[in-house]
Amino acid sequence: MSRLPSGGLIDRSQPLSFRFDGRTLRGFQGDTLASALLANDVRLVARSFKYHRPRGILTAGSEEPNALMQLGQGDQTTPNVRATTQELFDGLIAASQNRYPSLRFDLLGINDLLSPFFSAGFYYKTFMWPKSFWEKLYEPLIRRAAGLGMLSGKADTARYEKAFAHCDLLVIGAGPAGLMAALTAGQAGLDVILADEDFALGGRLIAETLEVDGMPGRDWVKRTSATLLAMPNVRLMPRTTITGAYDGGTYGALQRVSHHLAEVPQDAPLETFWRIVARRTILAAGAIERPIAFPNNDRPGIMMASAVRSYANRFAVAPGQRVTVFTNNDDGHRTALDLTAQGITVAAVIDTRDGITSSGDYPVIAGAQVTGTRGRQGLSGITVQTASGSRSIETDCLAVSGGWNPTVHLTCHMNGRPVWREDIAAFVPREGAVPNLHVAGAARGEFTTHGALTGGLDAARAVLSELGVTSPAIDVPRAEDSPVRLAPFWHVEGGKGRSWLDFQNDVTTKDVKLAHRENFRSVEHMKRYTTLGMATDQGKTSNMGALAIMADLTQRSIPDTGTTIFRPPYTPVALGTLGAGGAGKGFAPERLLPSDAMAREMGAKMYELGLWYRPGMFPKPGETHWRQTCDREMQMVRTAVGITDVTPLGKIALQGPDVPTLLDRVYANTFSTLAVGRVRYGIMLREDGMVLDDGTTARLSETEYVLTTTGGAAGLVFNHLDFCTQVLWPDLDVQYASETDQWAQFSIAGPKARELVNALCAEDITNETFPYMACGTVSIGAVKARLFRISFSGEHGYEIAVPARYGDSLARELGRRAEALGGGWYGLEALNALRIEKGLLTHAELDGHVTADDLGLGGMVSSKKDCIGKTLSQRPAMIGAGREQLVGLIPVSPLTQFSAGAYIFNKGAAPTLENNQGHVTSHCHSPTLGHLIAMAMLKDGRSRIGEQVVIRDHTRNIEAVCEVCTTVHLDPEGAKLRG
């Protein structure tokens, strides 16, 4: 066991039991899965992405590229969980990924031997031949081999939440800089949110043995945290990663609410996604240590030097028995000091700089490089090269330190590029890259504890000043301030074996050199060509190294070579969390008809149309095929009477002296001449001359109008009216309101429609009192209703509207009366087929690409007045020759089914885009005619009646000869409508 006998921030009074790859192991409260594994001497934890090389834990933070685990079981399993950030709990179950049959013996390890074939960009050069093999063999194989973790395949039953917060100051990171900033701003009375991705506050202070104000750093953290906790105006949010910076001071944040608990509590979600709006922000996110690349630098046991300190100091785990350090800076030596203080042997500190001497009880090899390593499933030794030659050192843990990269990521989310600082050989955030965001501490390149504390205080003071609030008197606590001493060193040349840069995507220095040879030399190209930096860690430990190598190869400085852009999220966010509340029925509201309950009782088959649920048909017992039902319902309408619910059609009530003027301006045809008690069909155009929508407008009285729209365009037309009356013609004296939901409206159609309506209403409904296209108020018992004599079926028909609360009652009454007359309810299938038989239009025809003239309605565009779209509808290319025009089609050769969207070609013409003559828009089986019919847009269609054309649907293998005909297959004079 590698657990140290004392020390650490773990709670030894709370032992925990967990499983990894089937083995039961032990840890303590306060451990992460990674620290507990290391304590149990488990160093081999993963197999790499491409080459399936044995991998170990590299870091102690969210930048971890290797130790990705499958957590949990069943439908709650989560793939790709970083062991370094997963808090240990009792009963935790984890499994390694991407290996078969086991970590120790992985069959796909053979990929490593085939590595010359899998270098960067290999998929541009392989799997090309034979062509047919791609779909049948290569793609399925690659798909199976690719990826790391696996989804359960089951529905996710976890609960997620979304939440919103506002604050004066958001402090990102609770290390020394963040704690000072929050303390200062909190004492000044600001509303502060302090967020940290870790479950324990303190940042590096709880991983180092540094002192603050004369006490151990962790004690100062404890005291400061308690002070902050007691402040009512400060909200502490541990386990919360700020994932992205967005416009207007908005930040996304992922709060891992319950991942550290064996069971998610009843009243808590698993995760919450926050949108935090802050007047000011202080980024105190610290820095991430960067490695040095050298041959075979990816063996289990090779770790970041600061991570070795974290495991030793915070978790009381010795990551090795005989540790070596490879460094180019003073910080690496701190690891040797901390380890020897705990009684762990440090075999050597290998420092690339000349003239470096030891500062403690460990040997130093100066001016040296690591040129090789041994131990496939766990490090056993390294080869070190100096000016005088090479030697071998036995070691089971190599701590690597190449310097520190300030955590600039959030400052790049709004397209800011960081700035290079030569003195620390690192990128720092650009001033003003995110409005109202200040940076403090290591995130700004201030790498000392004193620098961080001061920086946090200064940033908070700046914020207070900006907000016009007095700063409290606060002293900066005493802390170390040792200068950064570093000599840039990115990778070792020479030695045998590949040097790894991106551990997660398995990208080596060789791949970067290959990218350069193949002329992918800009960092943007290099990134995409090699995939370096494209894994779930977004290159946190690899970008810098690759950039330095590319700079070298292209003989530019690092700042001149530039960086790629970091994008949100900073660390991965589950889609379930982003979409909290939107799964299943939560995705969209359901709009139900007033007759919905009745329809479902009758066993109607419900269809979704946008947000509405509408009956598609009302099957009767014994009907086994939908066509039986549809044909019967159509017959019922054409021979008796049918009822259908048309409530979803948009209804807009308009009042005011200028309504006729407004109608004339938005409709293509004239409405100012509409008499009281009359309804008129109209079309509206868009300003570019295309048809926007069609509908009817009724004039109920001198001043009351009702405008109807198609169901799908109701919102669109309403927005359009708002635009016209507020932007274009604000001086029109009109008022209008949407009343789509306020009125339940039913269509009553068929030869017996008048008989039904007359018996229903108190008034006498005759051809004299209520001619075709009349409208008015009627009484049904004590209820006032609106009656319109209009038809969408071609039969004698009415629409009747009552306040929606009477809808259910009226629906049932209509059903009873219709059945008594040999009729009944009909649904959308029949509704649609009936109107196709009559050549009436829906948005299948009004698809945004057609003009009034295309539809044969050119005459409706009044020549006497301006209207929206009038001028551009008259452009020469919008009218006449060469345009697709609305026609009907009937099959001539055998055809089982038309298909909407099928292309039309001349007989004998090759089916190419150039020869396209148009397409089918709507179709149905006509029981009245006994065969299939369709509506179509056909080039010059109106002059081609009687001609034969060919329809083709390549995806459904439909091909047939058709005859071009009229769209009106029944009663072209409209005799049934009138009289």
Add this chain to the structure above:
Amino acid sequence: MRIPCPNCGDRDSREFHYRGSAELFHRPAGDAGQPAFVEYVYFRDNPAGRHRDLWLHETGCRSWIVVERDTATHEILSTALAADVARGAQ
């Protein structure tokens, strides 16, 4: 992004529907001819910087609003009710 609606105050941009440029105010007269309408419907200035937008507060007060916005930084400089702007211009 948040838009300060003159009626409702700061609201999330998702409550609004974006129509386009405030150039839409200047609809040509009915007899102005096709070139004028082509210009009105299809041609727009596309500055990287200050721009006057037309937004509808669709799930709020349903006012059309003129928003002066920097297209490069998304900073909102001013808002006004379109109806007020339209009347002012006349």
